[in-house]
Amino acid sequence: MKKLVAYFSAEGTTAKVAADLAEAIEADLYEIKPEKRYTKADLNWMDKKSRSTLEMNDPSSRPALADHEANVEAYDTVFIGFPIWWYVAPTIINTFLEVYDFSGKKIVLFATSGGSGMGKTAEVLKNSLPDTAVIAAEKMLNGRPDQETLKAWADTI
Numbered sequence: 001m002k003k004l005v006a007y008f009s010a011e012g013t014t015a016k017v018a019a020d021l022a023e024a025i026e027a028d029l030y031e032i033k034p035e036k037r038y039t040k041a042d043l044n045w046m047d048k049k050s051r052s053t054l055e056m057n058d059p060s061s062r063p064a065l066a067d068h069e070a071n072v073e074a075y076d077t078v079f080i081g082f083p084i085w086w087y088v089a090p091t092i093i094n095t096f097l098e099v100y101d102f103s104g105k106k107i108v109l110f111a112t113s114g115g116s117g118m119g120k121t122a123e124v125l126k127n128s129l130p131d132t133a134v135i136a137a138e139k140m141l142n143g144r145p146d147q148e149t150l151k152a153w154a155d156t157i
């Protein structure tokens with residue numbers, strides 16, 4: 001079974017967890033990059049006019065991807081990681097799910113957050129997937145879990 005760990009990381013936290021997970025489960029690693037990188041000002045959730053706030057307040061927002069080279073069709077299982085923004089995945093994750101064909105894929109969601117849980121993340125993301133894609137699991141991976149813990153979790157899916 002071929003596995004991919006695809007992730008979006010605005011400040012590097014999710015990137016570290018994704019790299020550890022990919023190594024632990026012997027998966028390929030792919031960074032979901034926005035066409036326009038997020039600045040510190042873009043990520044200021046206290047600013048009602050910041051880029052991230054505007055995107056998250058608009059359910060139709062689909063930030064453009066920097067590339068389309070994930071080769072999702074080559075994988076059976078795709079782990080998708082992201083920080084939690086406003087109790088859900090950043091809208092760039094919807095973009096990623098809508099750009100590629102996830103038909104028949106097993107999808108595993110993982111996230112990092114400074115304090116919130118997954119909320120309705122899976123429910124919201126399911127709307128960006130074909131009916132034949134299955135969200136098999138979701139998990140918060142805060143605090144940089146070790147590779148043994150990551151492998152043990154992935155083996156239960």
